[in-house]
Amino acid sequence: MEDKDKITCAVLGYGYWGPNMARNFFQNSKFILKSISDVSEARLKKAKIDYPSIQVYQDSMEIINDPEIEAVDICTPVFAHYKLAKAALEAGKHVLIEKPMTSTVQEAEHLIRLAKENNLKIMVDHTFLFTGAVRAMKELIDSGEIGDIYYFDSVRVNLGLFQHDINVLWDLAPHDISIMTYLLEVDPVSVTALGADHIGNGLENVAYLYVDFGNELIGHVHVNWLAPVKLRTTLIGGSKKMIVYDDTEPSEKVRVYDKGVEIVNGDVDNIYKTLVQYRTGDMYAPKIDNTEALRLEVDTFYDYIRNGTKINCDGEAGLTVVKILEASQQSIKNQGVNIKL
Amino acid sequence: MEDKDKITCAVLGYGYWGPNMARNFFQNSKFILKSISDVSEARLKKAKIDYPSIQVYQDSMEIINDPEIEAVDICTPVFAHYKLAKAALEAGKHVLIEKPMTSTVQEAEHLIRLAKENNLKIMVDHTFLFTGAVRAMKELIDSGEIGDIYYFDSVRVNLGLFQHDINVLWDLAPHDISIMTYLLEVDPVSVTALGADHIGNGLENVAYLYVDFGNELIGHVHVNWLAPVKLRTTLIGGSKKMIVYDDTEPSEKVRVYDKGVEIVNGDVDNIYKTLVQYRTGDMYAPKIDNTEALRLEVDTFYDYIRNGTKINCDGEAGLTVVKILEASQQSIKNQGVNIKL
């Protein structure tokens, strides 16, 4: 690829996630990673060691004002997403934003408007959508093999890094919510969320999120920073088949069970067997593509910018996740009152 | 033991659970199992084959009116619990009732009153309290080894038998609620429950139950009749240690993790590591006593009747479970409105 076709980009924020993104932009022949910024001296030093050839700045604005930069990837803490994305869009740059897109629905909507006005692209880093496992489940569901979806139940717990600016809901749930909304493609109707803060810093470390999608289709997410074991298990119940997605499995992450129930005549003589017939068949685990998700994601970002290829993690997708998070936050702070969306 | 010291008893209801109880009363030298009743001819026939020496009746009242019978075990569907228990107590018999104790709080309270007035005993069949695993967890918690309990999270899902008179909450959750209230020994403050009915018979087949115990102590139960795999996992988080109780494990059902967090000074330079210090030590699985739960339970029922030994599944314990179930039912039918207890 000729240099003129490549996209010169920068990574803003070099904490936990930034290095992963920087590596992928650096290794991707369609991008030229020019610069990295971070407020921390220590992390800038690390960036310099990792990539001697790259410019580093403590002030992100120096990058945003660099006319050579065509796109920026915002990997800072959530509270800084909006300010940096806004500045970048106003400076005419395409934007990739770490999840969750913003801290409020209003901010997300403003960024989408800004992008449209300036004919720029916003993509949100919903990494899991690029994993082989989630892509496999999407194919299974779209093919109709699972039938009508009944529920989506996700558990994401472990002894996790307590964030000091956001609670466990904003930290972990974006993964589950982005997967759920991507797979279901149904607009959520309302949200109920509950949780607790056991550290006493006002940030819930355990939370339960219930999403009503209407027509008895429900979603549930359990996120927990204070669990003794790492669980990453999603159950998806369908009218024809059911899926168990265990992301901690080294292989066979996705298992498809030929199980279900159908209504039949009840058994008047046995009050315990009634009205329902059970079907149990084979289980199978489709082969999962192991391509690194971030590599696919960076390629997708390129196609989105250069060719306007439709993607499933654009600003609107990011907005939907923030809507659910904001409503959940409102619900959790009001003892689980139901919030319409 | 001389016959005069033995308790002559009967089992009312010989469907799914009755045969287990009958076997234990039959094998227990402290009891004389005299009769069994069931509305179903077919099941009475089975009872006769299993125990040729025992009298069987289609009408439970024949047993309740038998002056020789000192105690009855009610193993019928829930809706019949109150009527039979009331009749038995009025006939001067001690009562063991399958869980849940009754369909309403009012019924449970009336039975408790009746028993007190007639100086009789009511015990509720909270079977799990008699398992080695639950007893081991109770000892761990009471010893202080776990510290203050933060949360109790229980998942009980599989492709389950759809009941035609009660929903999944009334069918499965009594197990988790009875274990939870037994282990925590804290009065619940309020309940929020949500669920869905995918069969269209008005009975939820999946439900989520959230119990607020105050002071950031929370309980959560996920019950599901429509899951592709059988999960029986309970997480208990404490200030000192945490427990994982997996009832599907053939051995090592209870695992104790020396894991936890403590507040320390934040790291100003790293926004991602903050305020909290993590501790990870050994894990161990205490040896679990494998005595059959029902055998212990039947022995306990005898001691309760003959010696008034204090038990943890008396009428009051059964009432607490029914209170939570009734409130949950109310919540679930009102889109998860929070119900004070």
Added chain:
Amino acid sequence: MEDKDKITCAVLGYGYWGPNMARNFFQNSKFILKSISDVSEARLKKAKIDYPSIQVYQDSMEIINDPEIEAVDICTPVFAHYKLAKAALEAGKHVLIEKPMTSTVQEAEHLIRLAKENNLKIMVDHTFLFTGAVRAMKELIDSGEIGDIYYFDSVRVNLGLFQHDINVLWDLAPHDISIMTYLLEVDPVSVTALGADHIGNGLENVAYLYVDFGNELIGHVHVNWLAPVKLRTTLIGGSKKMIVYDDTEPSEKVRVYDKGVEIVNGDVDNIYKTLVQYRTGDMYAPKIDNTEALRLEVDTFYDYIRNGTKINCDGEAGLTVVKILEASQQSIKNQGVNIKL
């Protein structure tokens, strides 16, 4: 079925295995279980409690001499198999013998000859051949889906009951050997076995058995009475697919992996990738029939006696197992010298 078509039978030996067989003969409408024998007063008492209607004897000969008895099931310790089977055959009775068939090849051959001469049937209780899992594997292999079998590797270890008359090889390996020879249907060429006795009673409590079937088809069995965990894992490698059979799994006991290798041109530039191409596809777990193995086995015994239906656990099959065991014993006592069969 009319009584005249039923087979009147008896169970000789009521220790560990006898009660299971007695229950299945008792519940099976094609058989009439008339009597049970055991040298132990205690165990005879237990038999009497379990089946009040049945006659019990301390001397098996009283049963063998009972003209009404048409078939006997020998569930005694191994050393007594030959003597009792011989007497039963000479008395004109069909015989079902617990595995292993006999203590020596000579004994097994003599019993087969006796049966043929008296036109009677011998069946050996290779229980696993009647499980849904083993039957499913047999179908998979016979269908050609697995391709040519390369190896059969079985591990059967746990903290097991030390026998006082036989070593772990004679106690546990008959299961694996009978499954292996049934699935492979190839005559073994030679045997090498090694083991150790850590108790000092002259009986190995851990043993490794290697069976050469020729043409690079190999079998290996690891049996161990002194293992901390219960493992029941069999790996079967084929030219097209591979099987993992884990008998400790509650469901999905048999998993079929679409994995394999093929020879291709080597990569001259990479000495580490060479000559071989790897194929990895889906995994699936066929639904397993859960019918109790012993029920099927007892039905099979009936058909074998009444209709001469061909079975896969006749005297010849039992003899093959004993041949391998005897050769293994010889090998193990001679530091693993290779024994031709």
Added chain:
Amino acid sequence: MEDKDKITCAVLGYGYWGPNMARNFFQNSKFILKSISDVSEARLKKAKIDYPSIQVYQDSMEIINDPEIEAVDICTPVFAHYKLAKAALEAGKHVLIEKPMTSTVQEAEHLIRLAKENNLKIMVDHTFLFTGAVRAMKELIDSGEIGDIYYFDSVRVNLGLFQHDINVLWDLAPHDISIMTYLLEVDPVSVTALGADHIGNGLENVAYLYVDFGNELIGHVHVNWLAPVKLRTTLIGGSKKMIVYDDTEPSEKVRVYDKGVEIVNGDVDNIYKTLVQYRTGDMYAPKIDNTEALRLEVDTFYDYIRNGTKINCDGEAGLTVVKILEASQQSIKNQGVNIKL
């Protein structure tokens, strides 16, 4: 550390393993990684991209003849180990050799002699000895908690990379053999090995290795390149406790079971319960240190060279592994004849 105290080193061979070693030497402040060699242009190019500052050579002799180089790490295929190590030692350089040390016992002995004569150090890259799991097991065994060791049983199977110069025994078994000899610290008496080649290139892809350590202490290793699943399970039976080491576990890799047997009086009345009493207590999983093994190994190499600190993977340890491999090879090529060591 001052540069004069640092060790200038080189990595010979940049295929599968070389890059891991290069990274660790590069990141370790006690070493100065000066150069890398490999016969493959492609791999040299990769080395240059990974470490722009480092010199690369196609001919290892250019490095061996570089007076600045004080130590070399040989990461080439096995057949080249001896030639390169010999040259390096003759050129006065310390040597770290990838496992297995050499292709023959004679070669290994010669290298040891050469090193002694030239007062140089040889260390063999038995990586697993530096993992937290193996170090934890060593502590457990040395502390006496496990008691007398009865057996060491290791399974290392998966769909593995077929080597074109060595069989599965020489490829995988060095890991198990080095762990086994390190933990047991007993001289092996004899070896019996069997295996098969299903590809037809003369190299076994499945092998069983049995090591007799005398006094009923036995070792067994099952290595397999053609297995459908990845298994890394080691059972260690002791007179007091038993260990299960599962290297595929993300955490709790080492589990200690308080299980065992003791001889007691037999039960005359029950032929099936005899002579032995069983003990089953708690299980626990000690916390495992997660320091990268190679980092520890490189530090150890430094201390060995500079301070002569005693190590457990010196030339003698490497020689022991080669002795067992050579004997196994001899056994496997002679239908498992027992080879004295």
